[in-house]
Structure formats: C-alpha cells, structure tokens
Amino acid sequence: MPGYVIHLAVGKVYLKDNKVGNIREFERGIMAPDMVQDKSKSHYGPDSGRPNLNRYIELNGEFDDFKEGYFLHLLTDHLFYNKFLQSWYPEIYDDYNKLNSAIIKKYEIAVPEEVRNVAQYEEGIPQILKEDELYRFIEAVGKINVRKMLLSKNMNFDKEFTIDF
Numbered sequence: 001m002p003g004y005v006i007h008l009a010v011g012k013v014y015l016k017d018n019k020v021g022n023i024r025e026f027e028r029g030i031m032a033p034d035m036v037q038d039k040s041k042s043h044y045g046p047d048s049g050r051p052n053l054n055r056y057i058e059l060n061g062e063f064d065d066f067k068e069g070y071f072l073h074l075l076t077d078h079l080f081y082n083k084f085l086q087s088w089y090p091e092i093y094d095d096y097n098k099l100n101s102a103i104i105k106k107y108e109i110a111v112p113e114e115v116r117n118v119a120q121y122e123e124g125i126p127q128i129l130k131e132d133e134l135y136r137f138i139e140a141v142g143k144i145n146v147r148k149m150l151l152s153k154n155m156n157f158d159k160e161f162t163i164d165f
Contacts (some may be wrong), residue, residue: 002080003096007139008139009107011069011075013016013142022065029069031115033077043074049081049088053149053157065151072146078157084137084165095126102131107138136165 011030020026033042044059045052051074059140060067081088095119102113111119140163149155 001079002076003100004119005100005103005109007073007076008144009103009138011072012107012109013139014072014074017143020065020068021150026069027112030073033073043077045152048077051077053078054155057150068146071150076141076144078115079141079163083163089128092128094122095129098126099129099131099134128134133165140165
C-alpha cells in the first residue's frame with residue numbers, strides 16, 4: 001500500500017478539480033482502508049495490492065464524500081501496485097518514510113491526527129521510488145474523475161482503464 005502521505009497527496013490534487021462537500025469526511029475516506037488489520041476486507045479483494053474496485057462499487061451504492069475518498073484510496077492502491085511499480089520490495093516502506101517530508105511540503109498537506117503517529121520520517125535517499133516519478137503518479141491519479149467510475153458498473157480496470165505516469 002502506498003503510505004498515508006501519498007494517499008493524502010493524491011487527495012489534495014483531486015480536490016483542485018473536484019468539489020467535495022465535506023473535506024474532512026473525504027480525508028477520512030482516504031485513510032480508512034488502511035486503518036484496519038485485515039486489509040482484504042477493507043480493500044474488497046485478497047490484499048491491498050489487489051483491491052476489487054467493482055465489488056466496492058457494487059456493495060456501496062450511492063457515493064458520498066467519505067465513499068469518494070475511500071474509492072480514491074482503493075484506486076490509488078490498484079494503480080500503484082498494478083501500473084506504477086515494476087516490482088515490490090519490503091524496503092519500499094523505507095522510501096515512503098524518506099519521501100514523506102518532501103511530499104508534505106510540495107502538496108501542503110496537514111497530516112490528520114489519526115495518522116500522525118503512523119506516518120514516519122527518515123533522512124536519506126530513496127532506493128526504489130524516484131521522487132519525480134512518484135510526483136507524476138500522484139498528479140495523474142489525482143486528476144481521475146472518481147465520481148464517473150463510482151457510477152459505472154463492472155468496469156474492467158485492468159483492460160479498459162489506462163493512465164500515463
């Protein structure tokens with residue numbers, strides 16, 4: 001799973017082009033899927049790297065600000081693991097920690113209290129993630145029209161949905 005700070009950055013970009021009634025609820029939705037032990041339940045699939053986006057849409061009906069943020073989180077996970085990353089290594093978590101301060105500064109993120117103790121910060125050079133590529137990912141995902149997807153039925157997110165980073 002991308003770290004909380006990456007998810008919040010995607011949400012910040014998303015809010016530039018999309019009106020959300022309750023930003024706090026939207027942010028709660030962005031954080032919610034990773035605030036549980038069993039990621040298979042919160043991601044509607046086998047794990048956080050393979051969320052079942054259609055199942056989420058099917059089970060959650062009409063969207064609201066919380067659900068919009070939640071779906072944006074799941075979509076970000078799907079794209080991060082299945083389109084952006086070439087390979088996954090456990091050391092990627094160290095890279096999140098090394099990039100968090102720069103991401104917070106670039107996107108002017110106020111880290112919500114719920115995740116302040118979870119978001120970590122380290123000095124050093126990331127080994128797997130490249131900062132400029134990660135910013136392109138954040139910008140591209142943040143510009144996706146999530147509301148349109150929430151209204152779709154049985155979209156094939158691997159075949160019908162493409163995105164350039």
